[in-house]
Amino acid sequence: MSEDGSLWITIDDNEAHYLKVLCDEVFGRANFIANAIWQKKYAPQNDAKWLSDSHDHLLIFAKAKTIWRPNLLPRSAEMDSLYKNIDNDQRGLWMSDNMSVKSYSAATDYPITTPSGRIVNPPASRCWAFSKEKLAELVSDNRIWFGAKGDGVPRIKRFLNEVQSGVVSKTIWLRDDVGDNQDAKKEVKKFNEISVFDTPKPERLIQKIFQLATNPNDLVLDSFAGSGTTGAVAQKMGRRWIMIELGEHCHTHIIPRLQKVIDGEDQGGISKAVNWQGGGGFRYYKLAPSLLQQDRWGNWVVNREYNAEMLAEAICKLEGFSYAPSDAHYWQHGFSTETDFIYATTQTLNAEQLQALSDEVGEGRTLLVCCSAFRAPAERFPNLTLKKIPRMVLQKCEWGHDDYSLNVENLPQAKPAVPEAVSAEPPSRKKVAADSISQGGLFDEGEA
Ligand SMILES: C[S@@+](CC[C@H](N)C(=O)[O-])C[C@H]1O[C@@H](n2cnc3c(N)ncnc32)[C@H](O)[C@@H]1O
Structure with a gap:
C-alpha cells in the first residue's frame, strides 16, 4: 500500500469487532480512521429471533493517519437548494446561519439593535460569534440578515459561492445515498x-x-x-x-x-x-499452481502439475530472464542479455551431459542451468552456472507467512550458495550455485 493509501472493509456485525482488533495489530491503532455504518437493508425482518440487523460496518484504516486526508464529497443539488437570494444580493444565492455560539465570552455578549429599533440579546448562556466592531463591518457589507421586516434576530449570510466546494462525510451512510x-x-x-x-x-x-x-x-x-x-x-x-x-x-x-x-x-x-x-x-x-510441493518425506520438490514449458517459463520469471524458447537450441529457454541464457530442466545432469552443454554454449556465452540435480563439480564448466531448482525457488519464497506466496514482482537477490567443496569465488552470475554433487530428485523421490 502506498504511504497515502487507505483500507476500506465492509463487514457484518459478527466479525467487525474482531477484525477491528486484527487491523489494529496490522496498521497500529493510531491509524484507525472510523467505523462507518452502512444501512444495507430497509425492510425489518419480523422473523428475526433477536434483532433485525439493518446495517454492516465499514472499517477504515490509513497506512499513515497523520498524512491521509479524505476528499470532500460533492455537494448535492438538495444541499444547494437551501440557498436563496431573497434580497437580490449581487453576490448570489445565500442561506442564513445562527450567529450565536455556545463558548461564552462576556466580550461578545452585548445587545444588538435591529433596523426596526428592536433590542436583541444572545440567547441565555450564549454570546454572539463576532465582536461589536466585526459586526459593524458585516452589517455595512450587507452580510447580516435581520429578516424581511428588519425586525428579526440577526443571522449571518453564507453565500453559496463562498462555501467549500464539498462536504465532509458523516459516518452513517444511508441507503438513499x-x-x-x-x-x-x-x-x-x-x-x-x-x-x-x-x-x-x-x-x-x-x-x-x-x-x-x-x-x-x-x-x-x-x-x-x-x-x-x-x-x-x-x-x-x-x-x-x-x-x-x-x-x-x-x-x-x-x-x-x-x-x-x-x-x-x-x-x-x-x-x-x-x-x-x-x-x-x-x-x-x-x-499458476504452486511451483513447489513437499513430498511424503517433507522434501521440497517441483509440483507435478508443471509441464516442461510451464516450468521453464516460471524459472525464467524467477531468475529475471525473458522467456523466449529457441527453435535452434534446446537449452535456450530465455535470455538476460545477448550472450547470457537460461535452461530449465527436470533432469539430473551428469558430467558427460554437462560437458556437452558447455561445449555447445561455447566461449563468449554463458548459461544458467536450472536442473533437478547435477553430478559433477560445478567449477569444471566456466561458462555454466548450475542451480538445483527446489533450492533456488525456496530461497525466493516468503517463508514464515500463512500463504507462502512467491514475491515474483520484486524478487530479492538470492545469496549465492557456495558449498564447502568449491572455492569461494566472487559472486558473479557465472559461478553462484555449485551444489552438492549428490542430490535428490526434482519430483517426488519415490515416484520419479
Ligand atoms: C463478500 S464477497 C465480495 C463481494 C463484492 N464486493 C461484490 O460487490 O460483489 C467476497 C468474495 O471473496 C472471495 N474470496 C474469499 N476468499 C478469497 C481468497 N482467499 N482469494 C480470493 N478471493 C476470495 C469469495 O469467493 C467471494 O466472491
Missing part, C-alpha cells in the same frame, strides 16, 4: 439473470468510497472481488484497478460484467451519474 443489498442484486441481474451473486455491494457504496479515498488514475485493489463491483465502479470513475477472485464467478460474473462496462453497454449502477460511455480494457490472468 449509497444503495442497499437489493439495489446491488438488481445491478448484478443486469449482466447475469440466472445466478444472482449472494453478497454484491451497490455501485453507489463503492463510488462514495472512491470519492473519499481516491483520485482519478489512482490504483485500487480488491482481493475479494465477488461480482466485480469494485472494478466496474473504478473503471467508470477513471481509477485503475486490480481484482482477485478465487471462485468460478470470476468467469460467470466478473469478466462478463467488466466486458459490458468497457463496451459502454452497462448503463446500470452509477453509469448515468458519471455519464459512462464505455472505454478502456483489462487483462485477466489465472494464477
Whole structure:
C-alpha cells in the first residue's frame, strides 16, 4: 500500500469487532480512521429471533493517519437548494446561519439593535460569534440578515459561492445515498439473470468510497472481488484497478460484467451519474499452481502439475530472464542479455551431459542451468552456472507467512550458495550455485 493509501472493509456485525482488533495489530491503532455504518437493508425482518440487523460496518484504516486526508464529497443539488437570494444580493444565492455560539465570552455578549429599533440579546448562556466592531463591518457589507421586516434576530449570510466546494462525510451512510443489498442484486441481474451473486455491494457504496479515498488514475485493489463491483465502479470513475477472485464467478460474473462496462453497454449502477460511455480494457490472468510441493518425506520438490514449458517459463520469471524458447537450441529457454541464457530442466545432469552443454554454449556465452540435480563439480564448466531448482525457488519464497506466496514482482537477490567443496569465488552470475554433487530428485523421490 502506498504511504497515502487507505483500507476500506465492509463487514457484518459478527466479525467487525474482531477484525477491528486484527487491523489494529496490522496498521497500529493510531491509524484507525472510523467505523462507518452502512444501512444495507430497509425492510425489518419480523422473523428475526433477536434483532433485525439493518446495517454492516465499514472499517477504515490509513497506512499513515497523520498524512491521509479524505476528499470532500460533492455537494448535492438538495444541499444547494437551501440557498436563496431573497434580497437580490449581487453576490448570489445565500442561506442564513445562527450567529450565536455556545463558548461564552462576556466580550461578545452585548445587545444588538435591529433596523426596526428592536433590542436583541444572545440567547441565555450564549454570546454572539463576532465582536461589536466585526459586526459593524458585516452589517455595512450587507452580510447580516435581520429578516424581511428588519425586525428579526440577526443571522449571518453564507453565500453559496463562498462555501467549500464539498462536504465532509458523516459516518452513517444511508441507503438513499449509497444503495442497499437489493439495489446491488438488481445491478448484478443486469449482466447475469440466472445466478444472482449472494453478497454484491451497490455501485453507489463503492463510488462514495472512491470519492473519499481516491483520485482519478489512482490504483485500487480488491482481493475479494465477488461480482466485480469494485472494478466496474473504478473503471467508470477513471481509477485503475486490480481484482482477485478465487471462485468460478470470476468467469460467470466478473469478466462478463467488466466486458459490458468497457463496451459502454452497462448503463446500470452509477453509469448515468458519471455519464459512462464505455472505454478502456483489462487483462485477466489465472494464477499458476504452486511451483513447489513437499513430498511424503517433507522434501521440497517441483509440483507435478508443471509441464516442461510451464516450468521453464516460471524459472525464467524467477531468475529475471525473458522467456523466449529457441527453435535452434534446446537449452535456450530465455535470455538476460545477448550472450547470457537460461535452461530449465527436470533432469539430473551428469558430467558427460554437462560437458556437452558447455561445449555447445561455447566461449563468449554463458548459461544458467536450472536442473533437478547435477553430478559433477560445478567449477569444471566456466561458462555454466548450475542451480538445483527446489533450492533456488525456496530461497525466493516468503517463508514464515500463512500463504507462502512467491514475491515474483520484486524478487530479492538470492545469496549465492557456495558449498564447502568449491572455492569461494566472487559472486558473479557465472559461478553462484555449485551444489552438492549428490542430490535428490526434482519430483517426488519415490515416484520419479
Ligand atoms: C463478500 S464477497 C465480495 C463481494 C463484492 N464486493 C461484490 O460487490 O460483489 C467476497 C468474495 O471473496 C472471495 N474470496 C474469499 N476468499 C478469497 C481468497 N482467499 N482469494 C480470493 N478471493 C476470495 C469469495 O469467493 C467471494 O466472491
